[in-house]
Amino acid sequence: MKKTEQIAYCAMLTALSMIFSYIEALLPLSIGIPGVKLGLSNLVVVTGLSFLPVGWVFLVLVLKVTLVSFLFGNFSIWIYSMAGGVLSFFVMLAVKRRKGFSLVGVSIAGGVSHNAGQLAVAALTVKSLAPLYYLPVLIAAGAVAGAVIGIVSQRVQKHIVR
């Protein structure tokens, strides 16, 4: 893939992630536990990992988190999203390098580590272990959301990588 192609894909994925975030903001899924959500915009990061060089995907992640946080949130949301995003990025890279996992496994690990990272930052912020009550449900929700995102990414990837 040429560098110009990579830049174009990077820009397209970033733009898509903003649309996905907007769609998700339109469809709030409230079950009384903040943090449980599909994370539709992570579709671009997982899909990106399947065909773009790692550095470009990381750039997409940073741009996505920054743009989306300031469009729909604020500075504190940026910190939590960044903590979850960066941790899950490196966990996904580690799982991707292991044999036997498809993009679905990579995405599941990403979803769970994203939620775990955010919960850890939350516990550090309030200086209390109280947030950890939500760890089980966030692990389960992250795994399921990750699986859904992974399955969709796998389908999309087949059409991008020829």
Next chain:
Amino acid sequence: MKKKDVFLLMLLLAAAAAAAIFLRFSGEQEARRIVVTVDGAVFGTYSLFEERTVDVENAFGHNRIVIENGSAYMEAADCPDKYCMTYKPVSRTNESIICLPHRLAVRVEGAGSTGGKQTEIDGIAQ
């Protein structure tokens, strides 16, 4: 999807279920009170059996916690995201409500729990 993917998913769901069961049945079962902490320090301890409104006002902002029918919920907050107001009411031991921008945590405790030492008294540690 490969075998290892399915295995990973099952393992995580099993771990989540085990952790949920542990949290549900650890500690004193009968929920007695809520402990409100701000930035890690105990702000106050309030009985769940007494209907009342707790106003937390400090440099971080304002939160209003309402206790009624043996459970507590966040009625109002002037934080930017208002996530704390979307938590479902808490009534069981270990359940919590968090307001991140205000560094506030509400946690349900049983009679024998550690943490908030000022039992029955509505101590305001400020």
